[in-house]
Amino acid sequence: MPKIDLYRNVHMGQRARLFTLSTELGAADISQSSAATEQADGCLAMTRELREHADHEDTFIHQLLRERAPEAADALDAEHIRLDAAFTTLDEQARSLPGTPVDSLPEAQHALYLALNEVISAYLAHLHLEETVAMPALWQYASDAELGAVFAAFRASRTPEEGLEDLRRMLPAVPPATRAAIVRNIVEAVPGQADSTLAALCSTLRPDQRNRLYEDLGVPEVWAASTA
Known part of the structure; x- marks a missing residue:
């Protein structure tokens, strides 16, 4: 580990x-x-x-x-x-x-x-x-x-808004595997809100980074389209 x-x-x-x-x-x-x-x-x-x-x-x-x-x-x-x-x-x-x-x-x-x-x-x-x-x-x-x-x-100590901003600042700069692991943990922690959570987290990613994240997460195509 x-x-x-x-x-x-x-x-x-x-x-x-x-x-x-x-x-x-x-x-x-x-x-x-x-x-x-x-x-x-x-x-x-x-x-x-x-x-x-x-x-x-x-x-x-x-x-x-x-x-x-x-x-x-x-x-x-x-x-x-x-x-x-x-x-x-x-x-x-x-x-x-x-x-x-x-x-x-x-x-x-x-x-x-x-x-x-x-x-x-x-x-x-x-x-x-x-x-x-x-x-x-x-x-x-x-x-x-x-x-x-x-x-x-x-x-x-962080509000939900501050925590989201922390992640938006960090995610574009880390490797794909690290990004996917972080996002997977966040998404799994909010059952029933996966689509909106993923969309919020992806807002600072480049299109190629976002597509790679969807691929690594195994996100269904229709879900990925709804968050783009």
Whole structure:
């Protein structure tokens, strides 16, 4: 049975969306009406999400890590301080972008792009530390039951809407077998609501990903058509 990994899938989703955000900001036609506001809002939404994610980890994971592997926990605390400074810089530049004079917009856009990529650079290092230091320490010093309890406590803290959004963010970034296993568990947990649940979960998948999911789940053709 696979080990319980508290970081892997959610981190894959974060990486995918950070890379997409960077690409879209770099290529955006900032001269178009509302484009500056849209790009700024995208950056601000991402820093809000990453701060919220850090709070969740601190609440549900890192307390156990501090008890069992305090040196690893100290390293993560230092990372969070560095990340918060990068988030603050990005937020400040994002908020100023929509009010930038037209002739200064290209340089302001690029400055925001650089600030975003500074966040990405720092955040990737942080994810690597969690995945290669913190998670192995938890595997070594905590039982499967304790790790399962951490995951269950986090899920219980989320509203149905928040839980659905968590899955929509993550599912496009994970491999097909992992995606099918996650969705199968969710669908089987809500008897009589399988079609609507599947449709909600598939809303962020590309058509090829959705078709592969239907295939892996053995979804009847008429059911798949109703959720497309």
